[in-house]
Amino acid sequence: MRTPEEAKGHWNTQGGSAIIAPGGVYLQEPVFDTETILVAPVNLADIAVHKWFFDGAGHYSRPDVFQLRWNRDPKPAVAQGAFLSDES
Amino acid sequence: MTQEPSIVAAVQWSPEVLNPTAGAEKAAAAVREAGAKGAGLVVFPECWLQGYPYWSGLAPSSPEYQHFRQLSFEASIPIDSTVLEPVYVAAREQGCTVVLGLQERVGGTLFCTLLFIGPDGKKMGSQRKLVPTQAERLVWGRGDGSDIDVYPTPLGRLGGLSCFEHQMAPARLALCSLNIQLHAAAWPGHAFLNPIIDASMRQLAHENA
Numbered sequence: 433m434r435t436p437e438e439a440k441g442h443w444n445t446q447g448g449s450a451i452i453a454p455g456g457v458y459l460q461e462p463v464f465d466t467e468t469i470l471v472a473p474v475n476l477a478d479i480a481v482h483k484w485f486f487d488g489a490g491h492y493s494r495p496d497v498f499q500l501r502w503n504r505d506p507k508p509a510v511a512q513g514a515f516l517s518d519e520s
Numbered sequence: 521m522t523q524e525p526s527i528v529a530a531v532q533w534s535p536e537v538l539n540p541t542a543g544a545e546k547a548a549a550a551v552r553e554a555g556a557k558g559a560g561l562v563v564f565p566e567c568w569l570q571g572y573p574y575w576s577g578l579a580p581s582s583p584e585y586q587h588f589r590q591l592s593f594e595a596s597i598p599i600d601s602t603v604l605e606p607v608y609v610a611a612r613e614q615g616c617t618v619v620l621g622l623q624e625r626v627g628g629t630l631f632c633t634l635l636f637i638g639p640d641g642k643k644m645g646s647q648r649k650l651v652p653t654q655a656e657r658l659v660w661g662r663g664d665g666s667d668i669d670v671y672p673t674p675l676g677r678l679g680g681l682s683c684f685e686h687q688m689a690p691a692r693l694a695l696c697s698l699n700i701q702l703h704a705a706a707w708p709g710h711a712f713l714n715p716i717i718d719a720s721m722r723q724l725a726h727e728n729a
Contacts, residue, residue, distance in 0.1 A: 449532040455726050456723065474676075476526075486726065504668075
């Protein structure tokens with residue numbers, strides 16, 4: 433392992449930040465070995481054409497075949513309150 | 521009718537390792553610099569506030585690992601910590617929505633958490649990473665999935681995921697079902713991830729458009 437002095441000037445990891453448009457085209461290609469703030473303009477109107485082709489939670493879903501169940505309940509390790517009754 | 525384009529920003533700055541107070545000041549500076557470039561949304565990498573715990577790749581039995589583990593625990597913060605105040609102030613000042621990766625402490629458990637801050641400088645929500653990867657499993661607990669959400673912002677409907685949550689198809693579909701328009705993808709830097717991130721983030725941009 434390098435000492436802090438030896439580590440000066442070395443990147444621990446290289447980065448790779450990027451900005452991507454709907455459809456998968458890079459607006460900012462991945463950037464490595466530099467500190468920077470990438471910016472890019474985004475236009476929500478660009479989304480529509482891609483949804484026309486594919487909407488995974490809409491017209492391109494087949495809930496009769498595959499359906500996702502998402503348990504959004506909070507799940508505390510300790511639940512306070514009375515025990516649930518066996519009697520209905 | 522076409523909308524006026526908005527500007528989004530991705531911050532690639534070195535973190536203030538294991539120093540959340542300095543990290544929050546640095547995050548605020550990044551928000552100001554991004555705001556000066558016209559950005560309305562500013563996204564930070566995974567666990568950026570204290571730095572991603574690369575030390576978790578050391579041998580757990582080693583003194584170095586145990587030293588970093590202790591520092592990492594002490595550098596973790598509750599989500600409502602006042603340490604974060606400079607980031608909220610900067611967000612409000614710049615009118616920026618911010619997504620910040622940080623290490624959250626809840627009692628005796630640490631989480632890899634994404635914090636969503638609105639342009640009014642208030643927390644919109646936060647979500648804890650569902651499943652830590654490999655060596656992260658000795659550092660972080662698991663989010664319970666109740667906090668995954670998509671938030672209305674001036675730029676559009678915003679959500680996000682961390683790292684290999686992007687490889688969890690149900691997580692991607694959950695965000696799709698909430699009509700996400702802007703996706704903050706928080707990753708650490710790791711050379712082996714580069715082709716995975718390239719492929720899966722460009723896929724996501726089509727899959728969840």
